[in-house]
Amino acid sequence: MSFTVAIVGRPNVGKSTLFNRLAGRRLALVDDQPGLTRDRREAETEIGTCEVTLVDTAGLEPGDTGLTARMREQTEAAIAQADLVLFLIDARAGVIASDEIFAELVRSSGKPVVLAANKCEGRAAEAGLYEAFALGLGEPLPISAEHGLGIGDVSVAIEDAC
Ligand code: GDP
Numbered sequence: 659m660s661f662t663v664a665i666v667g668r669p670n671v672g673k674s675t676l677f678n679r680l681a682g683r684r685l686a687l688v689d690d691q692p693g694l695t696r697d698r699r700e701a702e703t704e705i706g707t708c709e710v711t712l713v714d715t716a717g718l719e720p721g722d723t724g725l726t727a728r729m730r731e732q733t734e735a736a737i738a739q740a741d742l743v744l745f746l747i748d749a750r751a752g753v754i755a756s757d758e759i760f761a762e763l764v765r766s767s768g769k770p771v772v773l774a775a776n777k778c779e780g781r782a783a784e785a786g787l788y789e790a791f792a793l794g795l796g797e798p799l800p801i802s803a804e805h806g807l808g809i810g811d812v813s814v815a816i817e818d819a820c
Pocket residue numbers: 667668669670671672673674675676776777778779801802803804805
């Protein structure tokens with residue numbers, strides 16, 4: 659079994675963008691599974707010397723029925739399976755109520771967590787980056803998944819935990 663890293667956070671913070679960045683060209687998608695986990699994506703990848711199973715979560719669209727309940731269940735299942743949780747917020751939006759809900763799921767799991775504040779490519783993210791400290795999940799790593807900034811720091815944090 660390789661080291662499993664689940665990327666967790668509310669919709670739209672950039673989880674799938676970060677997943678694609680980290681998986682890169684070594685991306686090998688596992689078939690979608692039926693039912694609860696049908697929206698989940700997994701990739702086997704190497705981060706430094708560590709063999710990692712990367713799990714993307716909650717690829718759900720607004721308007722899906724039972725959205726909140728299903729997202730929650732899917733996220734809880736991914737956290738339970740993970741050796742490390744990579745928790746993501748959108749620093750431009752700041753920390754909002756649903757970030758707190760997802761953060762509480764992570765905290766109550768007791769799993770090791772790396773906190774990353776995404777969309778930090780511009781000054782609009784400064785306030786949100788500081789708000790992220792208050793989540794109680796450690797020091798946030800400023801990143802931009804879309805622009806490829808801070809990805810090395812995320813990789814190092816994963817390697818350190820692996
Ligand atoms: P997910 O719902 O958490 O998987 O989020 P996505 O990866 O689908 O990204 C949601 C939106 O945020 C998309 O429009 C992305 O292009 C955008 N996005 C992702 N990363 C960044 C980033 O680093 N900076 C900015 N400005 N936008 C981003």
